[in-house]
Amino acid sequence: MRRIAVLLTILAVLSASVFGVEYKTIEELDGKNIGVQTAVLYEELIMDRVPNATFQYYTMPNDMILALQSGKVDAYLIEEVSFGVQKKNHPELTVIEEPAGYINATCIIGNNEKQDRLLSELNEFIAESWDNGLLDELYDYWIADFDPVNDTCDITGFTGENGTISVAVEGGYEPFSFISNGNISGFDVDFICRFARAYGYTPEFFEVPFEAIAPGVETGKYDIGMNIVVSAERNETGTLSDVYYTTPIRLVIMGESENEPTFFAKLADSFYKTFIRESRWELFVQGAGLTILITLSSIIAGTILGFLVYILCRKGGKIANSITNFFLWLIHGMPTVLLLMILYYIVFGSSRLSGTWVSVVGFSLMFACSMIDMLRVGCNAIGKGQTEASRALGYSEGQSFFRIILPQAAQHFLPIYRNEVVTLIKETSVVGYIAVLDLTKISDLVRSRTYEAFFPLIVTAIMYFVISAVLTKLVSLVEHAIDPKRRKKDKILRGIKEEE
Numbered sequence: 231m232r233r234i235a236v237l238l239t240i241l242a243v244l245s246a247s248v249f250g251v252e253y254k255t256i257e258e259l260d261g262k263n264i265g266v267q268t269a270v271l272y273e274e275l276i277m278d279r280v281p282n283a284t285f286q287y288y289t290m291p292n293d294m295i296l297a298l299q300s301g302k303v304d305a306y307l308i309e310e311v312s313f314g315v316q317k318k319n320h321p322e323l324t325v326i327e328e329p330a331g332y333i334n335a336t337c338i339i340g341n342n343e344k345q346d347r348l349l350s351e352l353n354e355f356i357a358e359s360w361d362n363g364l365l366d367e368l369y370d371y372w373i374a375d376f377d378p379v380n381d382t383c384d385i386t387g388f389t390g391e392n393g394t395i396s397v398a399v400e401g402g403y404e405p406f407s408f409i410s411n412g413n414i415s416g417f418d419v420d421f422i423c424r425f426a427r428a429y430g431y432t433p434e435f436f437e438v439p440f441e442a443i444a445p446g447v448e449t450g451k452y453d454i455g456m457n458i459v460v461s462a463e464r465n466e467t468g469t470l471s472d473v474y475y476t477t478p479i480r481l482v483i484m485g486e487s488e489n490e491p492t493f494f495a496k497l498a499d500s501f502y503k504t505f506i507r508e509s510r511w512e513l514f515v516q517g518a519g520l521t522i523l524i525t526l527s528s529i530i531a532g533t534i535l536g537f538l539v540y541i542l543c544r545k546g547g548k549i550a551n552s553i554t555n556f557f558l559w560l561i562h563g564m565p566t567v568l569l570l571m572i573l574y575y576i577v578f579g580s581s582r583l584s585g586t587w588v589s590v591v592g593f594s595l596m597f598a599c600s601m602i603d604m605l606r607v608g609c610n611a612i613g614k615g616q617t618e619a620s621r622a623l624g625y626s627e628g629q630s631f632f633r634i635i636l637p638q639a640a641q642h643f644l645p646i647y648r649n650e651v652v653t654l655i656k657e658t659s660v661v662g663y664i665a666v667l668d669l670t671k672i673s674d675l676v677r678s679r680t681y682e683a684f685f686p687l688i689v690t691a692i693m694y695f696v697i698s699a700v701l702t703k704l705v706s707l708v709e710h711a712i713d714p715k716r717r718k719k720d721k722i723l724r725g726i727k728e729e730e
Contacts, residue, residue: 231694246613253305253483259283265294265306269441271459272307272479277329289439290402294610295320298484309333309345310478315404318378319349319681324485329478334460337471337730338443340396342450342580345469347397352454352471355425365474366425368679372417376405378679379507383415385423395420398452398665402678404458409437409675411508418456429693436585436665437675444468446665449575451607483507497684502687517672518693524668528593529651535594539710543602544609544631554602561599567607567660574664585664593654607646608639631647637652637712642662645708651705652698659694669693 253259260280266273268287276283294306295316308316317323339349359365372381399407399418406414414435425435436447440457446470447455458470486561491499505511543554562571563703574588613636619628642711662671673690677683 234470234598238499251579252485253481256280256326256330257326258482259305259481261304264446265297265303267291267294267308269444270307271461272330274487275333275460275479276307276481279694284386289441289673290678292316292402292681294482295323295681298482305481305483308482310480311405312403312481314373314380315376316681318480321563322485323482324416325480325482330422330481332476333474333479334473335457335477336473338447338455338458339471340447340450340453340455341469342453344395344453348453349469349471351429352425355428356472356727357422359424359474365421368417369421369475372420376409377502378404378408381415382410383413383423385413385415385419385433388423388426388431388432393420393428393432393458394434395426395431395453396434396436396451397544398436398438398455400440400443401435401526401575402459403440404674404678407435407437409513410679412512417475422454422456431691436672438662442663445571446575449579451540451579451728452573466544468526472641477478491563500680500685503579503680504676504682504689507680510679511674513672514669514689514693517667517669518697519609519668520586520667521655521658522697524589524593524661524666527590527699528597528654528658531590531594532597536598537605538601539598558599558602561595566596566657567663570661570664585649585661585666588664589658589661589666593658597650597654601647602704604643605639608643609635611642612638615706626682640709640712641678644705644712648702648705648709653703655694655701 256276256279261282262280263286264273264276264280264282265286265288266287267711270366273285286297288297288306291308291312294303294308297303298306305326310325310329337352339345356365399409399414399416401409401414404417407414407418408417414437417436422435425431425691429707434704436446442576443452443455444458446452458468458469460473502509505514539554544552564572570589570592573592574585578591591681594645601649616638617630621627621636658668659670661668662674667675669690673686677686682684
């Protein structure tokens with residue numbers, strides 16, 4: 231009987247995770263796991279009603295769907311307008327009837343010389359758009375009657391006499407901002423494009439994670455950040471525009487779905503939506519190209535920089551080596567994404583250097599540090615007698631290093647160098663935090679449109695494997711070419727005059 235009871239309990243748990251548990255009120259979620267997107271602050275609306283609930287934070291809204299389906303969360307919070315889009319793709323989703331609350335969305339204005347002017351103009355445009363019905367028109371087009379396949383946004387016709395404005399959008403959040411037919415589109419994009427045409431600007435859009443929008447704007451990197459939820463704390467620290475849309479917040483739970491398609495039908499549909507529709511395969515190619523560009527540029531620049539620093543410090547004094555060691559400790563000890571964000575938002579915060587080249591700078595510094603360590607290990611493995619013997623044969627200090635020491639040291643550090651190349655390729659996957667549309671970021675954006683995870687994630691992983699295999703093969707060829715055991719006899723004797 232005990233075994234039967236245990237079996238029935240397991241089946242009950244599995245049934246709850248597959249078919250969902252029907253919740254009628256918000257209070258029934260107390261003590262449960264609730265998903266929420268990072269930095270949107272929706273959890274504050276219900277904290278007092280579910281004090282024992284655990285909130286789990288996700289970067290992308292559509293990741294919460296997968297978490298709900300797999301039972302990692304029991305419900306998640308999202309705007310009603312976005313749930314409408316999700317419901318079309320996942321009819322099994324439903325909501326608790328009572329809204330969790332209501333939020334007002336505004337624009338956050340960059341902390342730079344344009345701030346006062348943009349704030350005044352945006353507020354004026356928002357007021358006019360409420361009066362003349364433009365915001366209602368945009369709401370009906372992008373939200374009430376949203377068609378993710380056919381709805382388009384006009385991103386042309388800018389005069390630009392008042393310059394360019396940089397606009398931070400999430401880029402993976404239908405219907406507000408998303409990639410359609412290779413171009414940025416959505417409610418927020420359409421709104422800013424109309425504003426730019428009315429006030430003589432040319433907008434430049436940057437797709438960044440939602441949690442990075444406000445910090446980027448507050449450091450002056452972007453002029454405008456979209457879809458910022460109003461809160462008392464944000465009013466204290468940020469410069470917010472007037473409200474340009476209001477929406478209820480819903481708690482999404484699992485419901486029931488009729489006429490569930492077969493596994494192979496869903497697989498075929500997922501493949502079509504991921505690669506064929508809107509020629510999205512081209513996005514993966516572009517993302518892979520950018521990943522390769524960042525990787526190769528960083529490897530080349532980092533190798534050269536690390537080698538030069540090592541040469542300068544090889545015979546340097548204590549001060550030079552102390553400074554070098556400090557920077558090695560600083561860069562090695564800092565998480566990659568944190569280093570990139572410091573470079574992008576602080577060091578190059580006031581410049582227009584793109585996220586791509588900021589990434590190259592960051593990864594070049596990291597690879598240069600690794601290169602210095604590798605050269606130290608390799609050269610220290612060669613006995614001092616080698617240098618002494620070469621000097622006795624008449625070689626200069628430089629000739630001894632480049633002809634005798636370095637070729638032997640390379641045999642020690644090239645295997646490590648090969649591993650560092652693979653590590654660098656994998657670390658480039660975080661550049662999406664600074665508005666770079668690399669391979670991983672493209673995968674996220676495609677998932678945000680298709681509401682599918684299998685093909686975007688699997689294909690992205692395969693492409694990283696291919697890139698890693700090609701680059702490591704190139705390093706292996708170099709390692710093979712300089713292996714002294716493979717040199718021919720005439721090469722070994724070159725430079726030595728044989729006695730007759």
